[in-house]
Amino acid sequence: MESERESGEVDDSTSMESVCIDTDGIVEELTNTIGAKLLNHSPLPASCCIFRVPHPIRRQKIQAYEPDIVSIGPLHRGRGGDQFQLMEKVKRWYLQCLLSEANITLANLITGVVDFNKRTPDCYAEPLDHINKKDFIEMMIIDGCFLIELFRKGFSVDQRDENDPVFNVSCMPQYLFHDLLLLENQLPWFVLERLYNLTAVKNTTSEGNAASLPDLVLNFFKQSVADDFIFKPCLNLPHEPLHILDLIRTWIVFPCKEEGLGCKRKVGNDDQQQSEERPPPQRVPNATTLSEAGIKFQKSFKTSDCIMNINFENGVFTIPPLGIDETTGPLFRNLIAFKQCCHSRPHKVTSYAVLMDNLIDSSKDIDLLCDMGILVNWLSPEDAARFFNELYNDTMVIGFYYEGLCNEVNKYYKTDWNKWMEKLRREHFGSPWAIISLVAAFILLVLTMLQTVYAIHQFYHPPK
Incomplete structure (x- = not known):
């Protein structure tokens, strides 16, 4: 027996005997039962485009x-x-x-x-x-x-x-x-x-x-809708829509730039290595915090822009306007659910929801973006903030569209010089009275220095 084990030859009569034990027909019965349940095709073929919304x-x-x-x-x-x-x-x-x-x-x-x-x-x-x-x-x-x-x-x-x-x-x-x-x-x-x-x-x-x-x-x-800016007609649809919801999605994301801060991603054979070296996407602070750090927000005035064409350059966020009312939430939720189920559409709308959630934490952020004309809000500021904060819960984003933009924003935000300059502007140039006080203080300082210089000069060079 030991020699058989050493040579790797094992008498499998024992194991075969265990297989051949009387099973009361269970093997044959399960073979027929399981075999009848097997599928010869995928339960979710690529042609599927209309889905039940996932429970989560x-x-x-x-x-x-x-x-x-x-x-x-x-x-x-x-x-x-x-x-x-x-x-x-x-x-x-x-x-x-x-x-x-x-x-x-x-x-x-x-x-x-x-x-x-x-x-x-x-x-x-x-x-x-x-x-x-x-x-x-x-x-x-x-x-x-x-x-x-x-x-x-x-x-x-x-x-x-x-x-x-x-x-x-x-x-x-x-x-x-x-x-x-x-x-x-x-x-x-x-x-x-x-x-x-x-x-x-x-x-x-x-x-x-x-x-x-x-x-x-x-x-x-x-x-x-209260604001039809999101429905920009496409002169040439990039592809045939799958259904009405997909057509609306196309109007919202097209024409959407495919290069720029939102899409700084190299493509090549070493794509996997580059993704491992690239740090994970970082959140950006909310709009109020960014504003206090010197970052400006302005509405995009390009009528051809889709709402996703958000830019950041030289400390300025340029964002196309968006109207928010009771119909906006269901629209964006169903667009996001569609992308979570459909493999043939990129995660652009979900990426937009993530970025807007980053910028909006509270009613203060809503008020700031409304003052800039970026949001046209028909809800209460609290409800609007809640809308963005809950929009993409229990979803995931593959290929975050604004990764490059967020990196640029965080780089600018973390530069101390920009924060100091904004603090100076807010504290000393925030109102006309502050400017007048600063100018008066500066004049007084200059006069005091001139008086001091004149006194010193008189001390060392008294008049003859």
Whole structure:
């Protein structure tokens, strides 16, 4: 036995015997059971773009992720008693309006989208076993045509009916703004585009050009917010949007500079080594503290700037303006949740949330940025500060967009000379009276020195 162990030869009859012990059919039963549960494909294919908001993010503010008055797509279909009933009737009425105006039969409309029955379910990150093929096609047509007709009516006042509950009830557009930008309340963009093309009705822009689907969507959402600066139309979209929320994300981050302080990152074969040598991103102090250290804040006056094009140069923070109201929180929360789930979009909006949270700790910071015209705040200063402080909780940022900018800010902030100069300015040049007092003290000092010099001169050189 010892020789067998030394030579590495072990009689495995004992181990084989233990495997062959009567197991009462457990091995065969588990083989069949587990084998039946194995998957031949990924449960989350790359084509997924519409997700359930992850629980750690959802629990931060549940109402920011759930629809109030209208369900779009399958994820909230049939949920909630009477809250969706009115809009379900409006959907069917809008479909009839669209069919009448577009001069297309319902049969032709169904024929035009029936082939999407196989492609569309792959866009959703959870199984849609609860809805059959016929109901799914019906949902695509009714929900999609509702959106097309809604955006058309929003674009042209002449196409609105005097009995329309959407545009005759003043609160409806704001409710729809909230619901139509929820991550869980989306239809794939290619479905909307197909329906738009099938039901094409000539709408023209102010320049006389035919309005595209993005034009109609942009116009609707610009009318539903207190400050439409964040919705900057893109002359050329960098890629086809995945859905309406992704289109809004594109308007917010594009055109966004890809180089500069926000993106000082070398790319190469030694990328991993460089990332190990580079120190981790550091927080920057809040706006009030930076201001006390001599850093200035000013609003960007470039009308083409997206809100993410934040610059820092020669001690001056230049930040595009942002309006904050009750719709801003759900919008940014769903944009961040979308990026946390979707692999094909960079973490730009989340990076923006992180930087703004750095700059804003309290209502004092909100007041400072409002005074500079950077924030247009429709909330209380305390609620606005809380909005930024809680915006990206339970999320993560890969490739922080403002890493270089934060390093430059901290470098300037930690320079003692800048702090001394700002302290001097605040204490001695902060008001006209302080300046007058300083000038008077300086004149008095000069006169005193002249008198002293004259007395000394008289002592050593008395008049003859």
